[in-house]
Amino acid sequence: MTQRDYSMTGPDSAWAVQTGLAAADWYHTDLPRKTMKDLMKRTNGPAIRDTAILFASMIVLAGFGIVLWPTLWSVPFWLGYGVLYGSAMDSRWHECGHGTAFKTRSYNDWLYQIASFCMMRNPHTWRWSHARHHTDTVIVGRDPEVVLMRPPALARVIANFFGLVDAWTAIGRMLTNATGRLTPDEADFVPRPEQPKVIRVARIWVAIYATVIAMAFALNSILPLMLIGLPRLYGAWHHVMTGVLQHGGLAENVTDHRLNSRTVLMNPISRFIYWNMNYHVEHHMFPMVPYHRLPQLHEAIKHDLPAPNRSIPEAFAEMWPALVRQLRDEDHFIKRTLPDTAKPYRADLHATVPVGVPAE
Amino acid sequence: MPWIDACATDEIEQEDLVRFDHDGRTFAIYHSPDGDFFCTDGLCTHEQVHLADGLVMDYEIECPKHNATFDYRTGEAKRAPACVNLATYPTKVDGGRVLVEV
Ligand code: FES
Numbered sequence: 001m002t003q004r005d006y007s008m009t010g011p012d013s014a015w016a017v018q019t020g021l022a023a024a025d026w027y028h029t030d031l032p033r034k035t036m037k038d039l040m041k042r043t044n045g046p047a048i049r050d051t052a053i054l055f056a057s058m059i060v061l062a063g064f065g066i067v068l069w070p071t072l073w074s075v076p077f078w079l080g081y082g083v084l085y086g087s088a089m090d091s092r093w094h095e096c097g098h099g100t101a102f103k104t105r106s107y108n109d110w111l112y113q114i115a116s117f118c119m120m121r122n123p124h125t126w127r128w129s130h131a132r133h134h135t136d137t138v139i140v141g142r143d144p145e146v147v148l149m150r151p152p153a154l155a156r157v158i159a160n161f162f163g164l165v166d167a168w169t170a171i172g173r174m175l176t177n178a179t180g181r182l183t184p185d186e187a188d189f190v191p192r193p194e195q196p197k198v199i200r201v202a203r204i205w206v207a208i209y210a211t212v213i214a215m216a217f218a219l220n221s222i223l224p225l226m227l228i229g230l231p232r233l234y235g236a237w238h239h240v241m242t243g244v245l246q247h248g249g250l251a252e253n254v255t256d257h258r259l260n261s262r263t264v265l266m267n268p269i270s271r272f273i274y275w276n277m278n279y280h281v282e283h284h285m286f287p288m289v290p291y292h293r294l295p296q297l298h299e300a301i302k303h304d305l306p307a308p309n310r311s312i313p314e315a316f317a318e319m320w321p322a323l324v325r326q327l328r329d330e331d332h333f334i335k336r337t338l339p340d341t342a343k344p345y346r347a348d349l350h351a352t353v354p355v356g357v358p359a360e
Numbered sequence: 361m362p363w364i365d366a367c368a369t370d371e372i373e374q375e376d377l378v379r380f381d382h383d384g385r386t387f388a389i390y391h392s393p394d395g396d397f398f399c400t401d402g403l404c405t406h407e408q409v410h411l412a413d414g415l416v417m418d419y420e421i422e423c424p425k426h427n428a429t430f431d432y433r434t435g436e437a438k439r440a441p442a443c444v445n446l447a448t449y450p451t452k453v454d455g456g457r458v459l460v461e462v
Binding site: 023036037040041042098099100103105127128131134135191193194286287288 | 376406407408413414415417422424425426427429439440441443
């Protein structure tokens with residue numbers, strides 16, 4: 001059984017660089033340039049519509065929550081507001097970080113800053129960590145965004161359904177950054193000229209949270225924190241539920257997203273909250289395609305991909321047993337079958353996956 | 361430096377680019393929305409990915425890997441994660457061919 005070290009500065013990181021797994025060439029499904037150009041095309045319309053719906057819903061839900069506070073009648077409104085704040089903002093952070101949601105760059109940047117604040121992710125640090133996640137997706141020691149390490153820390157994942165570990169870590173990082181320092185992992189992937197920006201944002205956020213906490217004390221009520229801060233905890237469950245499905249139980253240290261990413265068909269509400277990131281193989285293969293064109297991209301390349309899971313419960317039913325088995329067998333993973341129309345997985349692209357030996 | 365014949369003008373759609381390899385090096389040649397041609401290094405300065413698979417919007421090329429953008433007229437890096445500018449090269453059109461001085 002292989003012991004893994006997921007830190008950015010450990011032996012697995014050095015091994016990935018030595019063996020050429022880091023910054024490698026990845027498998028892509030062939031698509032005509034004309035089709036790709038059409039799919040990559042940017043527009044403002046869909047994201048303006050979705051952002052208007054998002055913010056209008058948040059205002060209405062928070063309004064009812066405040067009016068009905070502190071009765072139990074306010075609970076459903078806070079639950080709705082919380083999911084939009086603590087989960088929908090995760091996908092907005094993601095898509096605007098790629099710069100693909102809107103055609104106009106300033107709109108992307110504006111929503112990115114708001115979403116980063118809601119998710120407690122420093123917009124500068126996370127831009128770099130996410131770039132690394134795309135270069136070295138689920139390469140051990142290189143990808144700083146691996147959620148389900150092996151053996152999987154299931155207690156941590158469950159705690160994160162309420163944002164507990166993530167928010168705790170984020171607060172620690174924010175305070176560290178606000179004192180003018182970066183953690184060693186952050187220093188590894190954030191280029192030096194960008195580091196002062198990390199520190200500046202952390203200081204602004206500390207000032208905002210201090211103001212909200214002061215208001216809570218002044219009003220002798222947690223209501224201000226129900227609006228800002230706490231929804232990161234009580235609304236996190238949806239983004240964790242969808243996030244663990246992205247790569248959970250699948251291969252590590254491979255250079256074919258069909259082996260390490262999962263596409264899951266979902267209901268329209270979850271797709272609105274998740275901004276279509278359920279098409280995750282497609283997104284990783286072609287990150288230039290905006291969220292609103294991913295269904296069409298899926299249609300264009302599905303002949304070359306493993307069949308998607310047909311629902312969230314079906315995806316969990318596939319993933320969960322693999323995670324449980326990884327508790328005692330870290331080398332276990334799910335290797336999904338390709339349709340006859342697909343190009344086969346290439347043995348020479350995968351250093352550690354025993355291609356041809358299907359995992360159960 | 362001699363002018364090198366890179367491609368025919370009609371090989372590149374307007375607001376698009378092609379890859380051009382020459383002498384062991386790789387370049388990108390752009391056809392701008394108003395009909396001019398430009399040439400830059402072909403690899404993104406972030407992680408050396410071919411820009412030819414990227415997206416041209418107005419006067420910017422967006423890298424297909426992490427969506428960094430560059431102004432292809434000047435090579436200026438406009439959006440993280442690229443921090444280093446792209447090298448640019450003179451171009452001219454002669455008899456329906458795009459020539460580059462690389
Ligand atoms: S390789 Fe071009 S943005 Fe990263």
